[in-house]
């Protein structure tokens with residue numbers, strides 16, 4: 001388990017002082033695929049670099065498997081660092097060495113003989129699916145292949161933790177997916193804890209089980225992927241989720257009327273649900289049971305780690321009391337209802353929240 005306990009870090013220069021981390025506390029469990037997301041400048045790189053003390057926090061502790069690594073001597077810290085592999089956006093391979101030598105490099109001086117090193121390198125290259133490139137040089141590899149080599153190198157010392165600093169940001173969507181799948185595979189096969197920093201919620205959604213959202217040096221929200229996607233609380237989290245789920249910019253949808261020139265009461269709501277396979281089924285039911293008209297203006301239903309969740313924007317029309325009774329019924333069934341528009345008057349433009 002990794003515990004980042006109350007970490008703060010300020011970069012001081014002659015003119016400015018930047019609070020890159022402000023009292024950040026996070027717990028990352030063994031075997032987690034943990035995402036840290038935020039916009040540029042939020043403090044993600046500083047935070048991930050504090051996990052192996054490439055960056056030293058001004059205050060706070062970094063505890064890995066009950067060892068406070070901030071309190072270790074340089075020699076003990078070097079030893080601990082071997083248990084933490086790291087990969088980077090631009091791969092950081094040694095261009096003058098071939099794939100074999102890049103992966104073998106961390107094994108030098110570890111008491112292994114030539115045959116043992118060779119066996120280990122080949123095994124690692126097999127694991128990351130790039131054994132056929134063993135004698136190629138980095139310049140002869142694609143971005144995705146370079147990142148596979150970097151992953152093999154990061155795993156050479158059998159680490160318990162793999163830190164991924166924007167590891168897919170330089171890759172096209174296809175390679176991004178392939179590398180994320182590889183990380184997930186390694187996480188499961190080796191029970192390796194993987195920490196991923198990214199500015200793309202798709203990355204988090206694809207592979208992580210938990211996520212922390214950073215803004216201005218602080219962790220503003222954290223939780224399981226399902227919690228964060230189904231019930232984001234902070235504005236920035238809602239933005240990330242909305243962008244990923246395709247329900248950003250829904251103003252046009254909300255502005256649509258249900259029955260133009262209708263004299264009946266009209267209420268547009270967003271309903272959000274977790275765990276019911278079909279939120280629409282509830283809409284059909286209340287439409288019949290309460291005698292109201294319901295028009296689904298937008299729907300987004302996703303499955304995350306086997307649980308479905310989603311949002312619908314629905315315009316109800318009919319008797320006002322019946323519509324409000326129907327909404328109570330939805331809420332009694334653990335469906336979150338948010339009123340967006342009532343009789344043509346916008347009540348909330350917060351449609352992007354899930």
Ligand SMILES: Nc1ncnc2c1ncn2[C@@H]1O[C@H](COP(=O)(O)OP(=O)(O)OP(=O)(O)O)[C@@H](O)[C@H]1O
Nearest residue numbers: 011018020038039040041042043044045046047199
């Ligand atoms: N070595 C440094 N000296 C001064 N300021 C720094 C240094 N490193 C980072 N900062 C500042 O600290 C803040 C956090 O930077 P950091 O790189 O951790 O953010 P980030 O979320 O990783 O951003 P990005 O996604 O752009 O890499 C920024 O305002 C940045 O300008």
